[in-house]
Amino acid sequence: MWFERSMAIIASISFLVSIFDLTYIPCRDFYFRNLPSVVRAYDRFKGIQPHRETERYLNAVEQLKSTVEQTGIASSQTQSWLQQLDTLSVSMIQNNPFQVAGKTGNLERIKDDIRDRVKNQSAKGAFNTFWSQEYLTKAGWDKEIQFFDRQIKPLIVTNYYRRLNESGNYVDDFWQIDVIFISIFAGELLGRIFFIRRHNRQLSWQQVLIRRWYDLILILPFAQFLRIIPVIIRLQQAKLIKLDLVKSELNRLFVGQIVNELTEGVILQTLHQTQGALRDGQITRVIRSYLNTPHVDLNNIxxxxxxxxxxxxxxxxxxxxxxxxxxxxxxxxxxxxxxxxxxxxxxxxxxxxxxxxxxxxxxxxxxxxxxxxxxxxxxxxxxxxxxxxxxxxxxxxxxxxxxxxxxxxxxxxxxxxxxxxxxxxxxxxxxx
Known part of the structure; x- marks a missing residue:
């Protein structure tokens, strides 16, 4: 039983890893906010690396913070970094480095937030105002840089660049992880086949394989969502979960659906046959036969x-x-x-x-x-x-x-x- 439970747990882990991989790109922002260390480690399997332009922008902001802390907001060094950030802002608006990651919406939100902040309808003009000594001094350096860190930086930091392979498709090296699980389950399946054949020689290899059909799903590198089937079966066999209530409920729903469909079919077929009888005059013949034929009394009523x-x-x-x-x-x-x-x-x-x-x-x-x-x-x-x-x-x-x-x-x-x-x-x- 310990072996069955161990393999059931490994199958569950394999399924969860597969789901994580399938949802990684569309849900990367969520994972980035809640599991940043996992994202940094997993990005390489998807060919993801920091986008140079947005990374340069965030580095410039950090340099500006350090310069203001050391020399103050009115220094020439601070002015130099502000001018550089203004230039990088214009470049970011024109080049849209968010497009590769499908995050153009982030750029639009950034522009809207900056325009609302400085009350300027021009995105470039708004950035020029925001990254100026006059505005930051008047509005308050601490207040404005906190606004940037709270609302603008999270929209920039999730941007990335994704590499393409020689076929022109995005890099996806999930197979390097999946091959470990596939090897484990392939070896287990072969071992089970030999074991069953050894104790039950009248069964052919094909019959043994059919008995363990659900294990084949675990060694397929595609259709990862289907791995839930062998996972549930293994957990049930290992007595780690009880699905009797679920099975009875599914059977009830399934049988109920069949009964409803059969009832609808019978009703519609009966109505259709009644129409046919009306169209062919059978109803008329039945009525006339009933009226013209002596009544047969079966119960004296x-x-x-x-x-x-x-x-x-x-x-x-x-x-x-x-x-x-x-x-x-x-x-x-x-x-x-x-x-x-x-x-x-x-x-x-x-x-x-x-x-x-x-x-x-x-x-x-x-x-x-x-x-x-x-x-x-x-x-x-x-x-x-x-x-x-x-x-x-x-x-x-x-x-x-x-x-x-x-x-x-x-x-x-x-x-x-x-x-x-x-x-x-x-x-x-x-x-x-």
Missing amino acids: NEIEVLIELTLEIIVYRVIPKVQPDLEAILRHLFQKALSESPAYRNLQMLPGIGEMPAQAVDRVVKEISASIYTAMTKLLEDPDSAKLSRRLAENFTQSIGNEMQRGQTIVKIESLLYDLIEEIKVTYSSR
């Missing part, structure tokens, strides 16, 4: 009658009590509208002490009508004779509507409308 009775019970006992205030409001509105058109009613409203009586009478009438209708409907459902009449109504209603649908172009229109409706449902469902 007329399902249509039961459905109608159940629907009526839901409407009477559950729906109407909830919407009764709305029904009364509609009736009240209709009564009041009809009465308001009567001249006698309008005259009656104008009489003092009597104007409110018609409205109160309307309320009483509406409530009595509503209560009477609801009472009649409940008695209708509870009366056995009424139940017989309802069943006969259901039979006649079903037969009549079936016969009427078969006449003329009614069924054709219904099929066309249903076809269009299903097409809209398919489009809506597919675009979710």
Whole structure:
């Protein structure tokens, strides 16, 4: 087990080093701020070296600091270094030494910061003002050089020059590090193959290699991101991590996705087949066959009658009590509208002490009508004779509507409308 764990740790280190290499150039500024010693050591593998122009600029600033400390801001030696920095600033603006490293944005930020600092819209003029004895004396040497070190220097110091190889590509010597890990894993893979073959001779070399397929990723010099696969497998085998929960979650998500896709496929296929049946007239033939063929009763229950009775019970006992205030409001509105058109009613409203009586009478009438209708409907459902009449109504209603649908172009229109409706449902469902 100790060997498995050691190799799993080495594989993890190899993967982390690969990720560091892949992200080194785009994230070099971050590494430079947080791991400066690592950056100084790793730059050579990427052919990176300090850019001579920006390096010369920073050296001149350091010489200026030393001169001011020794001779003061008003000395001739200080003036000489200020003039040199002004010249280097103009050269930096014109030559853009940041372009090779893809950091032209840094130069623009530097120019913006200097322009804002000295209130001069010209970048060259702003640098000329900033690197002058008059400005530094008036604004304060310590304050201005701290501004430079805090805001300008970090933008310059991260600049670099990257060498090209004979093929015209940027130098990249990561292979010098990677070959160490590749050699380790290649030797381990060969050792495992010989060991497995020795204890299980019925397996061919190819079969043994297939068993350890994930180890091949570790000896490939490309596709470095894929090294996460053997790393996770090795860590799991070495019992350094537990992925049971992750595996179950991934399986749940995977199975859930498959179920969703299958459900969508089945629904869309069902809608498509229904459209085909409508287009071919199969629905019409089924309806006519059902209406013209004697009904086969399997359970001594007329399902249509039961459905109608159940629907009526839901409407009477559950729906109407909830919407009764709305029904009364509609009736009240209709009564009041009809009465308001009567001249006698309008005259009656104008009489003092009597104007409110018609409205109160309307309320009483509406409530009595509503209560009477609801009472009649409940008695209708509870009366056995009424139940017989309802069943006969259901039979006649079903037969009549079936016969009427078969006449003329009614069924054709219904099929066309249903076809269009299903097409809209398919489009809506597919675009979710």
